[in-house]
Amino acid sequence: xxxxxxxxxxxxxxxxxxxxxxxxxxxxxxxxxxxxxxxxxxxxxxxxxxxxxxxxxxxxxxxxxxxxxxxxxxxxxxxxxxxxxxxxxxxxxxxxxxxxxxxxxxxxx
Numbered sequence: 586x587x588x589x590x591x592x593x594x595x596x597x598x599x600x601x602x603x604x605x606x607x608x609x610x611x612x613x614x615x616x617x618x619x620x621x622x623x624x625x626x627x628x629x630x631x632x633x634x635x636x637x638x639x640x641x642x643x644x645x646x647x648x649x650x651x652x653x654x655x656x657x658x659x660x661x662x663x664x665x666x667x668x669x670x671x672x673x674x675x676x677x678x679x680x681x682x683x684x685x686x687x688x689x690x691x692x693x694x
Contacts, residue, residue: 602660603692606682610655614643657682657689665690 586608587598599605615623623645631639659665659676666673669686673693676682683690 602663606657606660606692610657614646614650614653614655654684655689659692664693666693667691 586600586604589596589598597608599608615625623643625641626644628640628642659678659680659682661678662676664673664675665682667685667688667690669688672685672690674683674690682692
């Protein structure tokens with residue numbers, strides 16, 4: 586995923602289909618026009634030499650929005666896998682990416 590910062594605008598550009606699907610889920614969660622405004626707030630510490638992951642908290646979500654399960658659809662026929670138990674499943678384009686071991690399965694590119 587490419588990230589560009591231009592003053593107060595941050596642009597995310599997915600580099601493959603799995604990232605595009607995840608960005609769409611984030612867009613839907615953040616873009617609900619009804620209710621309170623939502624924002625991303627840094628969570629914890631990001632030190633690139635120690636950890637490759639930066640975490641953010643989405644503030645302003647209702648309890649219903651927090652518990653909503655994102656519906657990510659496969660962009661093409663592909664296999665998905667569980668990062669916890671390594672189970673793989675073949676799904677067709679447009680099918681919902683399933684959950685396994687409590688989290689969304691990852692698309693194999």
